[in-house]
Amino acid sequence: MRPYVFVNLAMSADGKISTRERRQVKISGADDFKRVDEIKAGSDGIMVGIGTVMADDPSLTVKSPELKAARRARGEDEHPLRVVVDSMARTSPDADILCKGAGQRVVAVSAAAPAGRVEALREKAEVVVVGEKGVDLTLLMHELATRGVKRLMVEGGGTLIWGLFKAGLVDELITYIGSTVIGGVDAPTPADGEGFVREDEFPRLELAGVERVDDGVLLRWVVKKEE
Numbered sequence: 001m002r003p004y005v006f007v008n009l010a011m012s013a014d015g016k017i018s019t020r021e022r023r024q025v026k027i028s029g030a031d032d033f034k035r036v037d038e039i040k041a042g043s044d045g046i047m048v049g050i051g052t053v054m055a056d057d058p059s060l061t062v063k064s065p066e067l068k069a070a071r072r073a074r075g076e077d078e079h080p081l082r083v084v085v086d087s088m089a090r091t092s093p094d095a096d097i098l099c100k101g102a103g104q105r106v107v108a109v110s111a112a113a114p115a116g117r118v119e120a121l122r123e124k125a126e127v128v129v130v131g132e133k134g135v136d137l138t139l140l141m142h143e144l145a146t147r148g149v150k151r152l153m154v155e156g157g158g159t160l161i162w163g164l165f166k167a168g169l170v171d172e173l174i175t176y177i178g179s180t181v182i183g184g185v186d187a188p189t190p191a192d193g194e195g196f197v198r199e200d201e202f203p204r205l206e207l208a209g210v211e212r213v214d215d216g217v218l219l220r221w222v223v224k225k226e227e
């Protein structure tokens with residue numbers, strides 16, 4: 001049992017999701033940010049890796065007052081359950097994702113995480129231990145499903161997205177391609193990590209939507225199930 005997992009990200013025309021300094025950059029325009037807010041508000045959970053928390057310090061809150069009100073009217077928290085994938089419990093207890101906006105948080109750590117940092121995080125979030133040295137994403141998905149997460153949005157970054165593809169845990173990939181070039185061999189891309197080598201390992205995608213948004217294009221891909 002696991003949630004439906006969809007990845008949403010914004011990349012430049014040359015396929016970069018940030019600069020080589022891993023600084024947060026604005027790739028999307030106003031219409032795309034509105035779309036992202038809507039799909040976030042329609043999700044039960046939203047997940048990022050610790051690399052994104054340290055680079056961007058995102059809150060991952062729903063921004064629109066109307067969307068927050070609609071969630072409350074459905075009996076939901078204003079914001080989806082926020083999840084950080086963080087083997088060594090490096091998330092700062094002062095991170096925006098733990099401090100901004102009401103609602104529940106899960107920090108997924110491994111058994112190797114230092115006890116003191118885990119205890120500090122327990123003040124702000126539920127800490128789930130899944131995996132020995134790194135976070136076992138399959139076990140984490142099961143834990144999230146038992147907490148009622150049916151639709152999970154993944155906001156990045158590239159290392160986490162790679163890990164999810166590698167584990168066969170992605171159902172849908174939504175990419176906004178913006179009208180800019182970032183460049184840099186070390187700039188992060190939508191799926192980093194070690195990468196696949198054999199063609200028979202490559203996840204296969206079916207194009208489910210193409211739409212012009214702002215000055216860029218939104219692509220929706222559905223991951224084909226293995227036959």
Ligand SMILES: NC(=O)C1=CN([C@@H]2O[C@H](COP(=O)(O)OP(=O)(O)OC[C@H]3O[C@@H](n4cnc5c(N)ncnc54)[C@H](OP(=O)(O)O)[C@@H]3O)[C@@H](O)[C@H]2O)C=CC1
Nearest residue numbers: 009010018022049050051052087135156157158159160163
């Ligand atoms: N344009 C966009 O849409 C977005 C851009 N970004 C950008 O992405 C960059 C951050 O990406 P990145 O550095 O790759 O960091 P990620 O957010 O992908 O976090 C990666 C970290 O997650 C932890 N992790 C734990 N278990 C796993 C696992 N099983 N698989 C994969 N990762 C795991 C690892 O750290 P540990 O071993 O310590 O647990 C790993 O280094 C930033 O520059 C940010 O601005 C981010 C989101 C969206």
Ligand SMILES: Nc1nc(O)c(N)c(N[C@@H]2O[C@H](COP(=O)(O)O)[C@@H](O)[C@H]2O)n1
Nearest residue numbers: 010025026027028056058059060061155
């Ligand atoms: N969709 C999208 N477009 C961009 O241009 C971006 N830079 C990002 N980045 C993601 O948005 C997060 C910010 O979240 P908060 O506003 O703090 O809630 C950031 O961390 C990236 O995940 N996304």
